C-alpha cells in the first residue's frame with residue numbers, strides 16, 4: 001500500500017485524536033489498524049472511523065509499516081513484550097507517544113536495536129491543529145523519520161528536537177497544555193455566570209474569545225505581550241482584571257505547574273522505565 005499502514009497499540013483518547021485527524025487529512029481508514037483489549041472501545045472506533053480493529057496487538061502490528069505505541073506509560077512494557085518478535089522480524093519503526101518513557105527503555109523492551117521515534121502530540125490533533133514534537137534514536141533512518149513526521153504532520157504542526165531530555169519540558173508545555181487552556185476556559189465561564197450571564201452565553205463568549213486570541217497570537221505580527229497591551233487601556237477594565245491575576249501570582253503559578261508536569265514526566269521514566 002503506497003501510503004503505508006499504521007498500527008495503533010492502544011485505542012484511547014490520544015489514539016482517537018490521531019486517527020480522526022489522519023482520516024480528516026485524507027488517509028484511508030483501511031490503512032489504519034487499532035488494537036485495544038476493550039471491545040466497546042474498538043466497536044466505537046470502527047463505527048466512527050471505519051478503521052480495522054483487533055483485540056490482538058500482534059494482529060495490528062503485523063500489518064504495519066509504522067507502529068504507534070498509544071498506551072499509558074504504565075503498560076507500555078507489557079504491550080511491547082507482545083509485539084517484540086514481530087518488530088524484530090519486520091524492523092518497522094516504532095513511534096511512542098507515551099509521556100516520560102525514554103527511547104533506550106522502549107527499544108530494550110522491543111528486543112533492542114529498534115528504530116524508535118518518540119513523539120509528544122496533543123489532543124487538538126483531532127482537529128488537525130495539534131502540536132507534536134519528535135525525537136529519533138540513532139537506529140532511525142531518514143525514510144523512517146519521514147514516515148513518522150508524515151503521520152504527525154497530518155494532524156498539525158511538527159518540530160524535531162535533538163536532545164531527548166527536552167521531551168519532558170515539551171510534555172509539560174504542549175502535551176498537557178490543552179488542559180491548562182480548558183481549565184482557564186472553565187474558570188472564565190464560571191466567573192461570567194457568577195456575574196449573571198446565562199451559561200450558554202458565557203460558554204460561547206469564552207470559546208470565541210479563546211479562538212480569536214489564539215489566532216491573533218499564531219497568525220499576526222505581534223507577540224503575546226504586545227497583543228495583551230493592545231487590549232489594556234490605561235486605567236480601564238482589562239488593567240483592573242490583570243492586576244487581580246498578577247496579585248494572585250498567575251505567572252509564578254504557571255511556572256510551578258509546568259515544573260510539576262516536567263518533573264512528573266521525568267519520574268514516569270524512573271518509575272516505569274526500569275528493568
Ligand SMILES: NC(=O)C1=CN([C@@H]2O[C@H](COP(=O)(O)OP(=O)(O)OC[C@H]3O[C@@H](n4cnc5c(N)ncnc54)[C@H](O)[C@@H]3O)[C@@H](O)[C@H]2O)C=CC1
Nearest residue numbers: 009010011012013014036070071072073079097098099121
Ligand atoms: N491524552 C493526551 O492528551 C495525551 C496522551 N499522551 C500519551 O498517550 C498515551 C495514551 O494516553 P491516552 O490516550 O490519554 O490514554 P487512554 O487511557 O485513553 O488510552 C490507552 C488505551 O490503551 C488501552 N490498553 C491498555 N492496555 C493495553 C495493552 N496491553 N495493549 C493495547 N492497548 C491497551 C486501553 O484500553 C486504552 O484504551 C499515554 O502514554 C500518554 O502519556 C501523549 C500526549 C497527549
Ligand SMILES: O=C(O)[C@@H]1CCC=N1
Nearest residue numbers: 098099171175176177
Ligand atoms: O497527562 C498525561 O500524562 C498525558 C501526557 C500529556 C498529556 N496527557
